[in-house]
Amino acid sequence: MTNKYISTLRIFLLFFFFSVFFFSTGNIYSQQGLTLKVSPPILEIDVEPGRTYKEEVRFINLNQWEKKTFYPEVLSFRALGEQGAPEFLLDDEEESYTYSLAQWISLSLEPVTIAPLDTITIPFTITIPAGAEAGGKYAAILLSNQPGDIAVDDTAVALSGKTGIIILAKVPGDIYGSPYITEFNTDKPWYDYLPVIFTLTVENRGNVHVKPVGKIEISNMFGKVVDDVLVNDALGNVLPESKRSFSSEWSREKFTIGKYTAVLALGYGEESRQFITDSLTFWVIPWKEILIAVGILLFLIIAITVSVKQYNKRLYKKMQKEESDRKRNRYRE
Numbered sequence: 408m409t410n411k412y413i414s415t416l417r418i419f420l421l422f423f424f425f426s427v428f429f430f431s432t433g434n435i436y437s438q439q440g441l442t443l444k445v446s447p448p449i450l451e452i453d454v455e456p457g458r459t460y461k462e463e464v465r466f467i468n469l470n471q472w473e474k475k476t477f478y479p480e481v482l483s484f485r486a487l488g489e490q491g492a493p494e495f496l497l498d499d500e501e502e503s504y505t506y507s508l509a510q511w512i513s514l515s516l517e518p519v520t521i522a523p524l525d526t527i528t529i530p531f532t533i534t535i536p537a538g539a540e541a542g543g544k545y546a547a548i549l550l551s552n553q554p555g556d557i558a559v560d561d562t563a564v565a566l567s568g569k570t571g572i573i574i575l576a577k578v579p580g581d582i583y584g585s586p587y588i589t590e591f592n593t594d595k596p597w598y599d600y601l602p603v604i605f606t607l608t609v610e611n612r613g614n615v616h617v618k619p620v621g622k623i624e625i626s627n628m629f630g631k632v633v634d635d636v637l638v639n640d641a642l643g644n645v646l647p648e649s650k651r652s653f654s655s656e657w658s659r660e661k662f663t664i665g666k667y668t669a670v671l672a673l674g675y676g677e678e679s680r681q682f683i684t685d686s687l688t689f690w691v692i693p694w695k696e697i698l699i700a701v702g703i704l705l706f707l708i709i710a711i712t713v714s715v716k717q718y719n720k721r722l723y724k725k726m727q728k729e730e731s732d733r734k735r736n737r738y739r740e
Contacts, residue, residue: 442469443477443550443570451575454544457537463530464572466550468521476520477550479529480569483507484545486649489608493547493573505614506647508546508576511535519550533576541580542614543647548572575644577615584617584675586610586645588685590652591671597690602658607638607671607685609653611645618644619683621673623655628666634659638673663691 444467454460468475483501487494501507514531521527531548549571590608609619620642624635636655645651657669670686 442475443467444469445550445570445572447572449573449575451577452533453577453579454533454535454539456535456539456578458535460533460535461530462533463528464548465526465528466519466521467526468523471523474520474522474525475552476518477552478518478554479514479516480549480551480571481509481512481514482547482549483509484547486646486651489650489652491643491651493545495547505540506543506545508533508544508574511539511544512546512548512574514548518554533574535578539578541578541582543582543616544576544578545616545646546574546576548574575616582615583613584611584615585613586617586619586673586675586683587612588671588673588683589650591685591687593669593687593689595689597692599692599694601663601691602656603689603691605636605638605655605657605669605671607653608650609645609673609683610650611647614647616644616646617675618642619653619673619675621671621682623657624670624672625657626668626670633667638671662693662696664693666690 446465446467450462450464452460452462466477482495483504483506484493484495485504485506486492496504496507496509501509511534512531513534514529519527519529529548549569551569586609588607589610590606592606594604594606605623609617611617618639620639622635622637624632626632634657636657638655639653643651643653666688667690668686668688670684672682672684674680674682
């Protein structure tokens with residue numbers, strides 16, 4: 408195996424870990440046996456050309472019994488697919504990537520050892536060149552349980568588990584987020600029962616990440632708003648020149664039937680809030696309940712019809728008997 412192939416495979420497999428938490432808030436744990444917690448999991452920072460920023464990230468060893476040694480690493484990334492996962496870049500790819508940040512980050516790459524349940528703080532600096540191009544810049548600082556330059560043999564590659572902090576930087580100037588809703592639909596055209604799953608895809612044609620957040624407002628066939636559901640409540644970002652898909656679920660306990668209209672409204676931007684919208688319609692037809700109701704109604708109609716006929720028949724016989732009795736009485740007289 409060539410070194411470039413090995414590095415490509417190692418970096419690509421990082422995708423499986425970071426897809427769990429990419430661009431969302433919360434604590435991060437690795438997938439491959441690292442009892443490691445990072446804080447903060449995400450750093451969003453506005454930077455100025457020609458300035459240096461001092462930051463730090465904390466790692467906690469959650470193992471109660473063993474001290475652990477980890478190896479720092481800095482990698483730039485771009486969006487991979489539409490699910491919010493990153494694709495980490497090799498050195499040669501990083502040089503040609505407009506939104507690369509790793510080359511501006513400095514920290515010690517010496518191994519660090521963390522005692523059981525202990526915390527270490529890793530300081531780092533972000534130095535923005537004076538002529539830095541405006542827009543978003545992206546990198547991750549990772550700790551792994553094996554060195555970055557891993558040993559290989561003819562049959563296998565030793566892959567290490569990693570966890571770390573995502574850094575989303577924004578260089579001022581001619582920057583713009585330009586999101587478009589390229590897809591908005593439900594997983595089915597009609598439903599016999601809830602929930603309804605909404606899926607949407609946002610494409611960012613700008614040069615900086617955007618965080619589209621909003622809701623789907625649901626109205627019934629009479630135009631009355633009956634409910635709404637949040638979209639991107641995890642506050643996920645869409646990187647420049649990429650797409651990201653989101654999903655939301657609508658469910659409620661009330662009986663639901665008929666045609667519904669869903670209006671999507673997403674807001675983005677920090678200084679001046681802007682909105683993008685879309686809409687769709689769908690049907691909820693609880694056919695099992697309808698069949699049961701129709702069956703009960705038919706049974707009642709048949710039962711009433713039979714009862715009326717029987718009542719009319721008895722009434723007719725009674726009237727015939729009374730008429731016959733009157734004739735006999737007149738004859739006797």
